Amino acid sequence: MLADADPRTGYIDLRGHQVWTKEWENNGEPVVLLHGGLSKTEGFDWAVLPAVEHDHHVYAYDRTAHGHTGIRDGFYHFDFQTDEAIAFLEDVVKGPAHLIGWSDGGIISLMVAIKRPDLVKSIVAIGTNYHYDCGLSIEEGPIEISDEDKAWFEANSPDGSARLKEVIQKAFDVWKSEPNMTVEQLATITCPVLVLTGDDEPFSNHHTIDLYEALPNGRLAIVPGTSHHVIRERSDLACIMIEDFYQRPGYPMTKSPRLRAARTAELQAHLPSE
Helix, strand or coil, X not given: CCCCCCCEEEEEEECCEEEEEEEECCCCEEEEEECCCCCCHHHCHHHHHHHHCCCEEEEEECCCCCCCCCCCCCCCCHHHHHHHHHHHHHHHHCCCEEEEEECHHHHHHHHHHHXXXXXXXXXXXXXXXXXXXXXXXXXXXXXCCCHHHHHHHHHHCCCCCCCHHHHHHHHHHHXXXXXXXXXXXXXXXXXXXXXXXXXXXXXXXXXXXXXXXXXXXXXXXXXXXXXXXXHHHCHHHHHHHHHHHHHCCCCCCCCCCCCCHHHHHHHHHCCCCC
């Protein structure tokens, strides 16, 4: 599949709701792209595709109340979005997939792996927090909507721009109390997870380290000189790290492990002696 190949786009009925999807044809393993909050697929797919388009069958969709997909009740809570992702995996992908999620998309990826580990082959969690108490500052005050965003939603969203302020307000309200995963829940995620982050995220770097260290099969990549928009700011470096992650799916066997010491010793004990 070529980088400039036209993907299939359009609406599907996902359990009674019209959801806008995008699919790039390939015979490789399935990968699902999950965009950030108050964003859309087209806001970041171009930055990730170079890492996956040649070797994977790539799917994406605009979540409820995002991008081209309209609003329905409960739309911004993470449990709702997680169930929607599970429905997409079951009904569209029809099986487990690799998940690449940015920001809210990364949160949803982790929550899917906790709730339905059978549907997740691996996760790339980009700029992702696992708990709302992460040092993230939610600004109060009147919501300002740019003319550009208003025009895009008027032209592309089934709801037009009339309810855009409502969606933004709901997002900010939810982010004050969600997500609320625990390190104990994260420890149940056994698939490989790449935590990919900027060194200047809107939440604490300590929070990112806690996320990584809670994962039994995690890897950590901090891209210097980048922010929460690391996937856009340094797509080249991010894609190299994602490609390497997929090319080496086995458990990392390093020479001087700390976090991985017990698992490394267990694996080495089963290696044939020379």
